[in-house]
Amino acid sequence: MALTHIDDPADPRLDPFRDLKHSDQSGKGLVIAEGPLIVRRLLESRYPVRAIVGFAAKIDTFLAEEGVPELVADLPIYVVSRELLAEVAGFDMHRGLLAAADRAEPATVAEALEGAKTIAILEGVGDHENIGSIFRNAAGMEVDAILFGAACADPLYRRSVRVSMGHVLRLPFAYLDGSPTTWHHSLKPLVDDGWRLISLTPNTETLLKGALADNPEKVAFLVGSEGPGLTERAMRATQVRAKIPMAEGTDSLNLATAAAIAFYERQRAN
Amino acid sequence: MALTHIDDPADPRLDPFRDLKHSDQSGKGLVIAEGPLIVRRLLESRYPVRAIVGFAAKIDTFLAEEGVPELVADLPIYVVSRELLAEVAGFDMHRGLLAAADRAEPATVAEALEGAKTIAILEGVGDHENIGSIFRNAAGMEVDAILFGAACADPLYRRSVRVSMGHVLRLPFAYLDGSPTTWHHSLKPLVDDGWRLISLTPNTETLLKGALADNPEKVAFLVGSEGPGLTERAMRATQVRAKIPMAEGTDSLNLATAAAIAFYERQRAN
Structure with a gap:
């Protein structure tokens, strides 16, 4: 797990989380999870998670949950301010924790x-x-x-x-x-x-x-x-x-x- | 029933329908119904309807429904354009038909x-x-x-x-x-x-x-x-x-x- 602070809203590492309000990223082949419960379920799913982004306090709490450190071991985690995430996502994301994954082939x-x-x-x-x-x-x-x-x-x-x-x-x-x-x-x-x-x-x-x-x-x-x-x-x-x-x-x-x-x-x- | 065309978004007769997106009018003691089914149910309810507003075509269709002319007999009906209603209400109201009523005392x-x-x-x-x-x-x-x-x-x-x-x-x-x-x-x-x-x-x-x-x-x-x-x-x-x-x-x-x-x-x- 690699915690990285990001201060620049134009940082391309935040692209999966950009303009969620209007365009959604699902059209770009991504799956977006919001909030600790659903982020965890995404981490446990068959969808390959690319990155997690969140406010410092929310990430701290999430990482303290049982089993989470193992689930995120190989993932980049971007720590951002509430204002920056609102600017990137296009709305105030009060849950403060998001993950993006690539899609996988649906089951037959x-x-x-x-x-x-x-x-x-x-x-x-x-x-x-x-x-x-x-x-x-x-x-x-x-x-x-x-x-x-x-x-x-x-x-x-x-x-x-x-x-x-x-x-x-x-x-x-x-x-x-x-x-x-x-x-x-x-x-x-x-x-x-x-x-x-x-x-x-x-x-x-x-x-x-x-x-x-x-x-x-x-x-x-x-x-x-x-x-x-x-x-x-x-x-x-x-x-x-x-x-x-x-x-x-x-x-x-x-x-x-x-x-x-x-x-x-x-x-x-x- | 009195059909009146209104072209001025500032017309005070439209006040019950103003800024519905953000403030809602329910705080002002009103009940707002949207769309023909719910407008009809408001007309049939114990809440005293003040006025109806809508696009010309939607009002025509509504007035052609069985029983509606009797229900609206004593009410002002304001005919407005889609653009004007969007400006007044604060969002594009595609249903095109609204009614406002005063509240009544709740039941015991x-x-x-x-x-x-x-x-x-x-x-x-x-x-x-x-x-x-x-x-x-x-x-x-x-x-x-x-x-x-x-x-x-x-x-x-x-x-x-x-x-x-x-x-x-x-x-x-x-x-x-x-x-x-x-x-x-x-x-x-x-x-x-x-x-x-x-x-x-x-x-x-x-x-x-x-x-x-x-x-x-x-x-x-x-x-x-x-x-x-x-x-x-x-x-x-x-x-x-x-x-x-x-x-x-x-x-x-x-x-x-x-x-x-x-x-x-x-x-x-x-």
Whole structure:
């Protein structure tokens, strides 16, 4: 570990942390972690960390955590002032500790599914916070992997990483093949492989608890976008449509909340 | 209804909509609704609407909705350009339709509890989005009222209203008496009145489903702040502590998600 004080906001070693507010660095192939909990999870992940930057006091506290000195042994650590970091990142980063890592190849679908019993499959989930919430809820309730259908936002975007509490860095995820109009064909092999695919939708009479009552061995919950929900073609590729009962005259739940309830119902039987 | 075009950003009739990004108007005793769905819910609520403002096309569409002309019959409607509204509000308001109402006295606890079978009681929930989510989830899953213990954020703040999908304007809520160190005494009358008070906390062995297995007639879920959770003194004033099972090594759920799961479990039995 090499602690280096940096006073010049133009120092190129700070480039991974530049203009985070507007451009995000994820477009440049980086993963950014904010705050000690998530920085630690990034250090423990398969993503190769390039550098850590932070305020002196925050770095001191972080280095005093059990196991952290080993995790950062080979890494540059840049000590900066709050003002300098605000200038570089483009906003006041009160957490005071950041890490940047390079991306790694996503898992293959087969790798993500290895040993999995419960997964979620997302379609058209374009909101980074919803993606982050789904990973947080999945990790908390024993969901084993997330598969992305078409038109989803990037799970490694800074805001997704933060809202997930770093669980996007831990929980396996993979991308199903295909365009928005063809990706549903990628669901067929899952059905053939014994997965019960359950579309979460308010437009059915089947209750979620009914769809899970026989405690199937392998379950995949399909979750669609906030407004229109799952496409008809995706739902047709699943065996079951199931709803969470809603009070009359109310809208559907937020999709991450609906997914959380599905994960809960699944775990409830075990 | 009186449609008036306004071209001058300094026009005092636009004052209720001024500088929404930074100051919010809720501090001035107003309630702000954004977008047609929530504007409509504000018009249908007990809050006296002062005025509506929007882009010409958005107002046209809104006025064509069934029932809207009657709801706005006595109200001034200001037609403005997108640029002007952005200048007045302080940010680009792509929804293009806003309404401002005066506040009304909150309900008393007795009024909020009238006929109620399921409620939530919040302590230290300081985040406006979490408050909004809780109202949205409560409305969706047949929760009858929300009671505020100490140190919660304002449910009528613009962001809470928006995240709630306007349900803070519909679902009864009331404030329990007392300071952060005394408000738990306000829980005693609820216990005496036959409510089962259930503290949601990860630090117990009792499962949520167990705490509800006998399907009690009246249930109140206590939900604490995102970090520290409920205070020990609040939990001591409840009869039961219950948890949502969590995977090992994961953090607790977001508090609005935990509340949603409790609401789901309660509704599940009915």
